[in-house]
Amino acid sequence: MHNITSIGRSCSIMQCLKSAIFKENPVKNERFLLTGLHACGDLSATMVKLFAECHEVTAVVSVACCYMKITTDLDQPQMGRMNNQEDSYRYPLSEFVQKLPDHCLPYKSREASCHALEDYKLRLEENTNHLKMHCYRAVLESMIRESYPEIIRPPVQTVKKAYDLPFLEYVKLAFVKLNLELPNEISDSSRFESMLSRWQQVVTYYTISVMVASVVEMIILLDRMLFLEENNFECELSATFEPTLSPRCFSITAHK
Structure with a gap:
């Protein structure tokens, strides 16, 4: 099978998969089982x-x-069905969801759906310093948006054991990883202390977002189920393994 992990656009993924089936396997009447474990982003819907x-x-x-x-x-509102570009997006797939008002799922909702509810529950029970990292990250992003407003979603990389570091040390390491110049205002730590003191509020907000994560995930998966049913295929959605092993444990299976 071709390596398709580096292909970003859905149509390219589809073409690559079809090429792998038809060109590499020209035998007539050959049948295939298509599987994907934690196939990222558009790839699962493309399957x-x-x-x-x-x-x-x-x-x-x-x-x-x-x-x-x-x-x-939502990302490509002028594309898709209007221009007969069926492969321009991967949510929603089903006609049922497409016709629902306010069916859009913004980036923040989809990002929240990837959280690990079971793992976070344990962190809350243990009440460790890890919880303060949410506030560290929130204040860091506030600093980035203030100094670099053109950066919408800063790709902040993980700083090893950041919860054991003083906040300003964490900020310096994060800016180095982002290859950004450190703003001069960082020397005035007093302006950040009030925000850092509200770390429990940030944890509360994050906890609420984790609580609705499974709801958003089910919306996405049920949309794919509806798409299959609209095309007259039998399908099933089930938890394949324990969520403590991986929070992304739901599988969609279908057959002809």
Whole structure:
């Protein structure tokens, strides 16, 4: 099978998958099972579409992840059905959800759906210093937006054992990883102390977002189920393994 992990656009993924099936396997009447364990972003939805469109693919088992990387009609409002570009986005897939008012899922909602509810529950019970990292990150992003307003979603990399570091040390390491110049205002730590003292409020907000994570995940997965049912395929959604092993444990299976 071709390596398709570096292909960003959904249509390229679809073309690559079809090429792998038809060109590398020209045997007539050959049947395929399409599987994906934690297939990232658009790839999982593309597998579902390929199953529906490709006669040779007679079954699919898909365990998705990274919902925030899904291309949506909110991201490309002028594309999709208007220009007959069926592969321009991967949510929503079903006609039922497309017709619902306010069906859009913004990036923040999709990002929240990737949180690990079970793991975070343990962190809350243990009440460790790890919890303060949410406030560290929130204040850091406030600093970045203030100094670099053109950066909408800063790709902040993990700072090892950041919860054991003084906040300003954490900020310096984060800016180095982002390859950004440190703002002069950082020397005045008093302006950040009031925000850091509200870390429990940040934890509360984060906890609420984690609580609704599974709801958003189910919306995305049920949309794919509805798409399959609209195309007259039998399908099933089930928890394949324990969420403590991986929070992305739900699989969609379908067959012809």
